Amino acid sequence: MIATSFLKRIQGGHVGLLVLAIVALLAIFAPLVAPDNPVRSDLRGRLAEPTLSLTAVGTAPLGRDQLGRDILSRMIYGSRATLLVALCAVVVGGVVGVTIGVVSGFAGGILDRILMRITDIQLAFPLMLLALLMVAAMGANFFNLIVVLALTSWTRYARIVRGEVLQLREREFVLSAVAAGASAWRICVKHILPNIMAPIIVVATLELGRVIVMESALSFLGVGMQPPTPSWGRMLAEGRSYVSRAWWLAAFPGLGIMLVVLSINLIGDWLRDVFDPKK
Amino acid sequence: MTDARTPKPLLQIRDLSVRFKTDRGHVHAVNGVSYDLMPEETLCIVGESGSGKSVHALSILRLLPEPPAEITSGSIRFDGQELLTASRQAMFDLRGNGIGMVFQNPMSSLNPVLTIGKQITEVLRRHMKMDGKAAHRRAVELLDRVRIPNAASRVHSYPHEFSGGQRQRIMIAIAIACNPRLLIADEATTALDVTTQAEIIQLVRELKWEQSMAVIWITHDLGVVAGIADTVQVMYAGGIVERGPVDAIFNDPRNAYTLGLLNSLPDVSDAHGARRSLRQIDGMPPDLHVLPAGDPFAPRNPYATQRCFSEPPSLRQAEGAEPGHLVAAWYDLRKLARREGAA
Numbered sequence: 001m002i003a004t005s006f007l008k009r010i011q012g013g014h015v016g017l018l019v020l021a022i023v024a025l026l027a028i029f030a031p032l033v034a035p036d037n038p039v040r041s042d043l044r045g046r047l048a049e050p051t052l053s054l055t056a057v058g059t060a061p062l063g064r065d066q067l068g069r070d071i072l073s074r075m076i077y078g079s080r081a082t083l084l085v086a087l088c089a090v091v092v093g094g095v096v097g098v099t100i101g102v103v104s105g106f107a108g109g110i111l112d113r114i115l116m117r118i119t120d121i122q123l124a125f126p127l128m129l130l131a132l133l134m135v136a137a138m139g140a141n142f143f144n145l146i147v148v149l150a151l152t153s154w155t156r157y158a159r160i161v162r163g164e165v166l167q168l169r170e171r172e173f174v175l176s177a178v179a180a181g182a183s184a185w186r187i188c189v190k191h192i193l194p195n196i197m198a199p200i201i202v203v204a205t206l207e208l209g210r211v212i213v214m215e216s217a218l219s220f221l222g223v224g225m226q227p228p229t230p231s232w233g234r235m236l237a238e239g240r241s242y243v244s245r246a247w248w249l250a251a252f253p254g255l256g257i258m259l260v261v262l263s264i265n266l267i268g269d270w271l272r273d274v275f276d277p278k279k
Numbered sequence: 280m281t282d283a284r285t286p287k288p289l290l291q292i293r294d295l296s297v298r299f300k301t302d303r304g305h306v307h308a309v310n311g312v313s314y315d316l317m318p319e320e321t322l323c324i325v326g327e328s329g330s331g332k333s334v335h336a337l338s339i340l341r342l343l344p345e346p347p348a349e350i351t352s353g354s355i356r357f358d359g360q361e362l363l364t365a366s367r368q369a370m371f372d373l374r375g376n377g378i379g380m381v382f383q384n385p386m387s388s389l390n391p392v393l394t395i396g397k398q399i400t401e402v403l404r405r406h407m408k409m410d411g412k413a414a415h416r417r418a419v420e421l422l423d424r425v426r427i428p429n430a431a432s433r434v435h436s437y438p439h440e441f442s443g444g445q446r447q448r449i450m451i452a453i454a455i456a457c458n459p460r461l462l463i464a465d466e467a468t469t470a471l472d473v474t475t476q477a478e479i480i481q482l483v484r485e486l487k488w489e490q491s492m493a494v495i496w497i498t499h500d501l502g503v504v505a506g507i508a509d510t511v512q513v514m515y516a517g518g519i520v521e522r523g524p525v526d527a528i529f530n531d532p533r534n535a536y537t538l539g540l541l542n543s544l545p546d547v548s549d550a551h552g553a554r555r556s557l558r559q560i561d562g563m564p565p566d567l568h569v570l571p572a573g574d575p576f577a578p579r580n581p582y583a584t585q586r587c588f589s590e591p592p593s594l595r596q597a598e599g600a601e602p603g604h605l606v607a608a609w610y611d612l613r614k615l616a617r618r619e620g621a622a
Contacts, residue, residue, distance in 0.1 A: 176450065181371050
């Protein structure tokens with residue numbers, strides 16, 4: 001009885017939080033939990049199948065890759081880069097995009113037009129070209145990767161936020177707030193932002209998934225995380241050439257990405273409901 | 280009254296004109312409006328849609344979007360301070376503090392995602408510089424004062440948990456939170472049903488006495504006017520056509536438009552029990568893109584004289600009426616109406 005009522009109260013968001021918490025803990029305590037050095041290669045264990053039994057090169061519950069590196073350890077270490085890059089990119093992109101969207105929608109006029117044309121240009125610019133140019137100019141490192149991913153991300157927030165703000169600013173409660181002495185800044189922060197949290201969260205969760213996949217694409221092109229630093233995207237990309245012979249190379253990182261993105265989407269849905277006062 | 284011998288007006292509007300830029304040119308929404316509002320006076324402004332009553336009220340607090348709106352001339356002095364040239368900061372400080380305003384639609388005037396407590400405390404913290412605790416206490420007091428039941432717990436509720444009438448009370452609570460000297464209510468009871476309307480009017484009457492505020496009440500409902508006004512001001516096509524003490528306007532209207540408005544009211548207390556059919560004012564309000572040469576109401580006015588079509592009448596003391604009863608008309612409605620009654 002108690003168990004069923006407890007199960008009924010559990011929401012998708014709780015599951016998502018739990019999964020994300022586990023992944024985050026694994027990432028933080030990677031040196032303690034990883035069974036092996038993620039960059040130690042041993043060609044004797046090349047493409048070794050997932051097995052729980054001890055072999056000549058040690059245990060590898062998720063198998064070994066083309067250089068004989070332990071996939072489980074690589075995944076645990078890889079989650080650090082993957083999550084950190086993705087979260088940073090989504091937050092940076094979100095802050096920039098929401099700011100531009102709110103300013104554009106609220107100010108209107110010439111400023112709106114200028115900001116939206118910049119957004120259009122950003123949207124029209126081929127991402128891969130941009131990424132390659134940026135990396136060529138500034139070098140491939142962690143920070144630049146975040147900048148590149150945030151650059152591809154902010155336009156989506158800006159567009160959606162601007163649309164929401166455009167219709168919100170005509171609402172009577174904004175006029176009421178002005179009549180009560182609120183400044184433009186106050187209205188944006190205290191009255192408009194809380195009203196657009198739901199779409200922002202939805203965009204952010206979708207973006208997080210997209211950014212993780214995007215990071216893998218960039219890593220595949222060699223402009224993302226630099227080897228030997230593992231990231232899930234890199235592992236997925238590298239495993240693709242072996243997928244017919246050794247499915248575990250791509251399958252486990254892919255599963256990891258899927259699980260994290262799914263968890264984040266669940267959390268997003270749950271947060272949106274939490275922020276909705278009518279629930 | 281503060282000073283009975285030489286009362287100084289709280290609000291002094293002189294020759295206010297507002298126009299809106301549109302694709303077809305300018306719409307002249309308010310044209311040369313001048314009046315004084317005394318401290319603690321309740322002024323009702325009546326007129327149909329597009330008469331400029333709301334626009335002129337919004338321009339007092341400089342709430343019109345400029346552009347497309349443009350205040351082309353005039354002066355608005357509140358408590359001696361000129362508002363049309365005031366700085367943005369001065370206006371921020373005045374809104375919700377010296378002048379409170381309540382709008383027509385209580386269902387959309389509150390922010391749906393903030394608790395009403397937050398929305399009330401926001402003005403208190405902003406203008407009265409209260410800390411969180413003091414503001415919260417005052418918010419509960421205010422809610423209690425506007426007769427929201429269980430104010431202490433309801434302060435944490437969201438707007439959608441209240442009825443329309445309650446939301447309008449909350450709006451009033453926000454508007455009076457900082458003890459303003461003037462409350463402007465723009466069609467504040469129009470969206471409410473009649474019993475709720477009566478409660479809101481009663482509430483505003485009480486608050487007005489408690490806080491010694493002046494009130495500008497904008498409405499198109501003459502029934503509301505009778506219940507609340509000291510002074511009535513009738514507007515048409517962006518100008519004042521008649522203005523005077525409430526009894527004078529109801530019993531001795533001097534402008535044909537005022538008479539038309541009064542005739543369009545149902546009279547349930549007809550002494551003779553005779554059923555009178557409601558009379559409407561024929562025609563449509565004028566297109567304010569081009570102001571007519573004469574009295575804007577002339578084309579709809581059965582009493583219009585030749586002069587009405589050529590020369591705009593100015594607002595002046597009505598002949599043989601109470602002092603302070605002003606009318607803008609070239610005709611003398613008393614004579615004309617009497618002649619009509621005899622015929």
